[in-house]
Amino acid sequence: MRNLNGGRRAAMGVAGAAVLLLSLAACGEKENAGTPGGGPSVTASADADLAAKVPDAIKADGVIKVGTDSTYAPAEFLDNDGSTVIGFDVELFNAVAQKLGLKAEYESAPFDAILPGVDSGKYEVGVSSFTINAERLKSVNMVSYFSAGTQWATKKGNPGGVDNENACGKKIAVQTGTVQVDDITARSKKCTDAGKPAITIDQYQAQSDATAAVVSGKDDAMLADSPVGAYAVKQSGGQLELLGDIYESAPYGYAVKKDQQAFAEVLKEAVQAVIADGTYKAALEKWGVEGGAVTSSELNPAG
Structure with a gap:
């Protein structure tokens, strides 16, 4: 979204x-x-x-x-x-x-x-x-x-071991200006408030760049609108997979x-x-x- x-x-x-x-x-x-x-x-x-x-x-x-x-x-x-x-x-x-x-x-x-x-x-x-x-x-x-809604996606097999309910210390890609920026920022604060490592939030001007960062392994996962995440997974030729359910x-x-x-x-x-x-x-x-x-x-x- x-x-x-x-x-x-x-x-x-x-x-x-x-x-x-x-x-x-x-x-x-x-x-x-x-x-x-x-x-x-x-x-x-x-x-x-x-x-x-x-x-x-x-x-x-x-x-x-x-x-x-x-x-x-x-x-x-x-x-x-x-x-x-x-x-x-x-x-x-x-x-x-x-x-x-x-x-x-x-x-x-x-x-x-x-x-x-x-x-x-x-x-x-x-x-x-x-x-x-x-x-x-x-x-x-x-x-x-x-x-x-929002949905997460990772590389196939989730090699970074990302838990979308506890992504502390992970590198997460989002598009600048989206609701997902607010979402992941709040999650990162929850991590630091609990004494855990912050989430590294990589913001990209284009959603396609955020997706590419996960495909390349630069970032561990991404958040995007549910239709966008599904599209990215479909187009990745098996290199990406959805993580967790659609929410909000x-x-x-x-x-x-x-x-x-x-x-x-x-x-x-x-x-x-x-x-x-x-x-x-x-x-x-x-x-x-x-x-x-x-x-x-x-x-x-x-x-």
């Missing part, structure tokens, strides 16, 4: 972070054709009533400008061309935008720069597996659309500027509309992440 009480992305896809991971792992194998994410894009029909509710400033150019961190497969990552952002987050938000009669245009950015970009008006929406929490709700509106599931949310309440409201209605017409289910099933499906969307749910 990306935030303070949950996870941030994962499952299967076609390239980008997967290619980087495989090359660093020295696998040299291509993904199977049956990998999630393949096939035609899921699309949604426009809803004239919802489109009419979109603020003029947003719909004037027919585009929703989206900030995203494209290193978080399978939620958002780069396709084989190195520039097109794909993933289940992208596919789903494309359908939400289509429901509003608009097109989503994505700009890749560091994860921790996206919410400030939304606040400044650089982006009209932040779509990047943001876990909804109280801290984020202070600065942006958030529209829920998915649920994920929480909703992901689209981030909208605090003073764009009306836009946030119509985004919520659009999410509800794609849930109702089946587009939502089709998009998640395509990427193999239907386990995180929700039945309704909420605006600023308690984080």
Whole structure:
């Protein structure tokens, strides 16, 4: 999750972070054709009533400008061309935008720069597996659309002997700005308070780099959103394995500027509309992440 009480992305896809991971792992194998994410894009029909509710400033150019961190497969990552952002987050938000009669245009950015970009008006929406929490709700509106938790992963066989309930003295990889940073920091404090060695927390700007650090043996384990961890294990060619159960599931949310309440409201209605017409289910099933499906969307749910 990306935030303070949950996870941030994962499952299967076609390239980008997967290619980087495989090359660093020295696998040299291509993904199977049956990998999630393949096939035609899921699309949604426009809803004239919802489109009419979109603020003029947003719909004037027919585009929703989206900030995203494209290193978080399978939620958002780069396709084989190195520039097109794909993933289940992208596919789903494309359908939400289509429901509003608009097109989503994505700009890749560091994860921790996206919410400030939304606040400044650089982006009209932040779509990047943001876990909804109280801290984020202070600065942006958030529209829920998915649920994920945190899960650990290690090298196959857990050679570092990592116990996710007692990782004192271990080297753990996390992505900067995610909920997992807060999680592992709290765990490290618990270690030192008990007179045990602190956890060495290695933070990486890209989730793919955190994953590669575990594959290479630089770090003993990593924490990531449950879909992301599952995706990394799948793409590692047997070099990684999941450790422990998924915990602290929480909703992901689209981030909208605090003073764009009306836009946030119509985004919520659009999410509800794609849930109702089946587009939502089709998009998640395509990427193999239907386990995180929700039945309704909420605006600023308690984080």
